[in-house]
Amino acid sequence: MNFVGVVALALGSAAFFALATALKHRSAGLMPHVERFRPAELLGFAAAALRHPLWLGGIAADVGGLALQVLALHIGGLIVVQLVLVSAVLFSLVVAHWIAGTRMSRRELLLGAVLVASVTGFLLESGALTAVPSTADRLPAILAGLAILAAVVTLVAGSRRFSSRKKGSRRAAAMLGMAVGAIYAGTAALIKTCTNVMASHGPLALLTSWQLYCLVVAGASGLLLAQMAFQAGPLTASLPATATTDPLVSVLLGVVVFDEQLSTDTGPLVLSVLCLLVMSGAVAMLSQVRAVVEHPDSSSPSH
Template identity: 35%
Template sequence: MTALSVALALLGALANAAASVLQRRAAAEEQPAAAARRLGWLLPLLRHPVWLWGAGTLVLSGICQAGALATGPLAVVQPVMTTELLFTLVVGSMVFHHRPDARTRWAFLAMAAGLAAFLRLAEPAEGSSTVPDGRWLPVALSVLVVVAVLIAVGLRLPSAPKAAVLGTATAIGFSCTAALMKDAIGRLAEGVGDFLTAWQTYAVAVVGLASFFLLQVTLHAGTLVASQPALTLGDALLSVILGGVLFDEHITLGLRILPEAVALAVLVLGSVQLARSPVVSGKNGEQMW
């Protein structure tokens, strides 16, 4: 089942990347004036066919991620979803006709190798499909406190550290969204009624939308290079922790903890270099919204 989970997570990451590139392409074609970048520039995008294709692809990504979480550990799915950056580079290079330089290609290989090495060394094992009663409350309270503190501190910082701190808060939000999604999907085995009446089902939408909004604040706070390490490492690490705390998933540590740390460092360094690529950051003539 883990192989199926990895395949679905990769498809979800690819769909996420395609959505990002398509919506950025639509924004570039509209070429909104800088002075009009308020609500007026958004309305034409909502009617733009390319933007709508991007929105539909984003829905497809959510379906793939849900399938991945239903068939595999949270500690596998979320780290694999970080390959969105790799797919953004590939898809963006084709759409915007921008050839990656040698440094970007090395960063691509480093990120892929770091992720593969971490998953191979950690060997995450499947736990329960749902969270036992009583575990969500202390986790949710702890997460709320940490996110609130990060936001309060981050908003007082200058650009680069602000983006890093807010990126950490965003990563926590996305990790919790994935955990809630996995818990909600696991309840389908008990019947559609249980799924529709579970609070986790609706918490996915609330936490997911809040995390998406926080991501927009993060991206406007500073460069992608400043926020990407926190987004990549934070989501991957917290998902491993939540998988163990909530779903009883197990990862191999012991003597492997040092090479696992090295693999994560390679993954983050690769993501930082990829974030510098104009294709990923949206600075080769087109702008992210």
């Protein structure tokens, strides 16, 4: 596995995704609001998104990021790629300041340094860089997929309850953000599986594989829920939830589904867990800062 190439591809992907996120955030407040998750509301929401130039621009940037992510996942491990992609939150903050015409504060620079250090520390101490990923184990993959589906359904159902209450928008947005993060992690695992099928058996086998169609459904669901999370409440609630859930679930999927063996020695294990905790805190705080920079009124619901 070419570590430098994997990291470079993942960083490029993160930069594209950061641009995509900024564009889609700008478009979210201009979409019809989804309140009761009725079919007519969902169709109207999807139709409005497909006609909006900012949203379409975000999708174009997503395509660029996805192409680089696919290449990175094909030659590298799920854990390495998804942990490096966490840097997208830092890229997004830079883009947000550029759009707003402002500069990053010392606190933001410090949080960025902490994020980079914690991700680097985890990759080095956990042994993720030297772990050799295998093809997905069928039974663990199915069980993991069902677990993610159950978690997403539970979180979406819970968000509906909170969205109907006064002052519940923050919790609703956070729950939808967690659902999006889980879907993103599952989508990355499916992308890696599809690239393995393509490389081993060719394009025809990929077209007839169930993994490809699960990937399409998961990708579309993630896009829809992400836009709904942006609208459900303040971005300072949804963005940190998505940004922290994605890498943590990805680590679990890498170990359980792809047999990416991490170090179990006491010292490296403790340091790895500590790095993940520090990374999660830095990601959450940087996401909140980014939300405020992109949308100064993000402390209140966007509807």
